[in-house]
Amino acid sequence: MLVTKQQALEDFRTLLGKDRVLTDEESLKFGEGYNRSYAKAYGVYSNPLPICILNAASKEELSKVMKYCNDNDVYVIPRTGNSSAEGLLEVRNESTVILDASMMNKIIGVDPDNMMVTCECGVPMERLENLVREKGLTTGHGPQSLPMADIGGLVATRSIGQFSTYYGGIEDMVCGLEAVMPNGEVVRIRSVPRRSSGPDLRHLFIGGEGAFGFITEVTLKLFPFYPDDMWMGGYKMKNMHDGFKALHEIMIKGYKPSVVRLYDKADMDYNFGSVKMKDDEAYMFFVCEGPREIAQITGEKIHEISVKAGGEFIGKEAVEHWMVHRNDLCKRYGNPKTAQEYRETKTMYATTEISASWTDIVKIYDDVMKNVTPKFPNLVMLGGHVSHSYINGTNIYFVYRLKLTSPETANDEHSELVYAICREVLKYPTGGCVHHHGMGKRRVQFAKQEHGTSYPLMVALKDTIDPRYIMNPGALIKSRGDSGLQTGIRMDILE
Numbered sequence: 001m002l003v004t005k006q007q008a009l010e011d012f013r014t015l016l017g018k019d020r021v022l023t024d025e026e027s028l029k030f031g032e033g034y035n036r037s038y039a040k041a042y043g044v045y046s047n048p049l050p051i052c053i054l055n056a057a058s059k060e061e062l063s064k065v066m067k068y069c070n071d072n073d074v075y076v077i078p079r080t081g082n083s084s085a086e087g088l089l090e091v092r093n094e095s096t097v098i099l100d101a102s103m104m105n106k107i108i109g110v111d112p113d114n115m116m117v118t119c120e121c122g123v124p125m126e127r128l129e130n131l132v133r134e135k136g137l138t139t140g141h142g143p144q145s146l147p148m149a150d151i152g153g154l155v156a157t158r159s160i161g162q163f164s165t166y167y168g169g170i171e172d173m174v175c176g177l178e179a180v181m182p183n184g185e186v187v188r189i190r191s192v193p194r195r196s197s198g199p200d201l202r203h204l205f206i207g208g209e210g211a212f213g214f215i216t217e218v219t220l221k222l223f224p225f226y227p228d229d230m231w232m233g234g235y236k237m238k239n240m241h242d243g244f245k246a247l248h249e250i251m252i253k254g255y256k257p258s259v260v261r262l263y264d265k266a267d268m269d270y271n272f273g274s275v276k277m278k279d280d281e282a283y284m285f286f287v288c289e290g291p292r293e294i295a296q297i298t299g300e301k302i303h304e305i306s307v308k309a310g311g312e313f314i315g316k317e318a319v320e321h322w323m324v325h326r327n328d329l330c331k332r333y334g335n336p337k338t339a340q341e342y343r344e345t346k347t348m349y350a351t352t353e354i355s356a357s358w359t360d361i362v363k364i365y366d367d368v369m370k371n372v373t374p375k376f377p378n379l380v381m382l383g384g385h386v387s388h389s390y391i392n393g394t395n396i397y398f399v400y401r402l403k404l405t406s407p408e409t410a411n412d413e414h415s416e417l418v419y420a421i422c423r424e425v426l427k428y429p430t431g432g433c434v435h436h437h438g439m440g441k442r443r444v445q446f447a448k449q450e451h452g453t454s455y456p457l458m459v460a461l462k463d464t465i466d467p468r469y470i471m472n473p474g475a476l477i478k479s480r481g482d483s484g485l486q487t488g489i490r491m492d493i494l495e
């Protein structure tokens, strides 16, 4: 950093005004959101605190701050909803500011003729969805973190919603966007229906994890919403393998339900408990959307395939239960009861989402269950579910509860389990070790393996777009000067 911390604080106050520069300990300690919540429940904070949290209210302010930080080698972590996982917001160096744009929360315009909505980056996803629903429309984007996440973060993490099989992931929804680059320059990618004018520049920011620039404005697609015409159905399967087979057939025949989910018993028992199953059994369910005729015929065909695959139809009650409770987990975040529960049980719950082709996913599920379990005697529960399917494969959310030795070692113990899962996934040619939460500073350890021979392209992008490496150090690629040792994250995992 080329200025003293004191000088930087004074300069930020001049740029934004005193009340937008937060330096109180509480704000700084929780600046990186729910990362390392277990340790924090014991008052243990192992990451350096940022210099301050800066609240920006416009792209002009963002531009001024970014230029200042770029000129003075101050690291910048962009933030909007503060709901992300995987250490995305973790502070790795004390010369860092968290630049928050949740004040930029204007919905700029809904255009029903062209089925687009434009909004600022700090618009809460739930507010946007509620607004367009009043007009009979939907964004189609319903992540479990709907009540917590904002548009900027959702784009920057390449997020996906629970109705993705029909509407797509955020990458299918973003028409255009505006961003502030590290040197303060503002760039706009216009909202054209499709273009063939070279590589798609939207993708520098979709999934950019705040490592390339600050997204200020986003235009998303809209879809007609038919809530009264949804088809729902649930099936008990003999085992996960039969479930995978049924999902595979449904997808490769070209059916497009909005929700496609398959749970093993451990996951269902812990997360919903709404379907009672024997040990090896699985529960699979679907929601079909769209105009009534399409939803109905999709549902009927799914029913045929599911029953033929050995599924026992158990109606739609458990699906309706999921529809109502699907985002309940959000209530646990920021709730003092959760911290108390950590201390009482010494156990944390977390998830790791991966993806693979239809052929490899079954092997990965089996390998993780068989090989990871014995390596972690502290594992209280390991299960999984499928939640996002494609014609060429699907994802698995591995879910687990891990008893931890101490708050000081909790993050490393958690990371070891995540790494063990990633290693099983990356053994397979189509295995991707990050499906939708982002690499973050945890899984960036596997960036070289994940990208293979294309990894140098990622480094070249960073070198070009953020040559002073100020943006979210440790995201997407291992950063210069970031040993990782101070945070306990092992940077040598691949060596």
Ligand SMILES: Cc1cc2nc3c(=O)[nH]c(=O)nc-3n(C[C@H](O)[C@H](O)[C@H](O)COP(=O)(O)OP(=O)(O)OC[C@H]3O[C@@H](n4cnc5c(N)ncnc54)[C@H](O)[C@@H]3O)c2cc1C
Residues within 6 Å of the ligand: 033, 034, 077, 078, 079, 080, 081, 082, 083, 084, 085, 088, 089, 101, 121, 142, 143, 144, 145, 148, 149, 150, 151, 152, 153, 154, 155, 156, 157, 158, 159, 160, 161, 162, 208, 209, 210, 211, 213, 214, 215, 216, 329, 330, 333, 436, 437, 472, 475
């Ligand atoms: C209970 C729970 C359920 C979840 N369910 C889902 C789910 O179903 N699907 C899913 O995809 N994710 C899910 N997540 C993860 C998380 O909600 C998403 O990653 C979400 O996209 C983060 O958005 P945010 O606004 O909270 O971003 P933040 O946490 O503020 O930031 C996330 C990342 O984006 C960067 N960033 C933020 N704003 C900007 C910006 N304007 N410009 C550039 N970079 C920016 C940050 O630097 C950081 O790297 C869940 C999380 C929780 C806690």
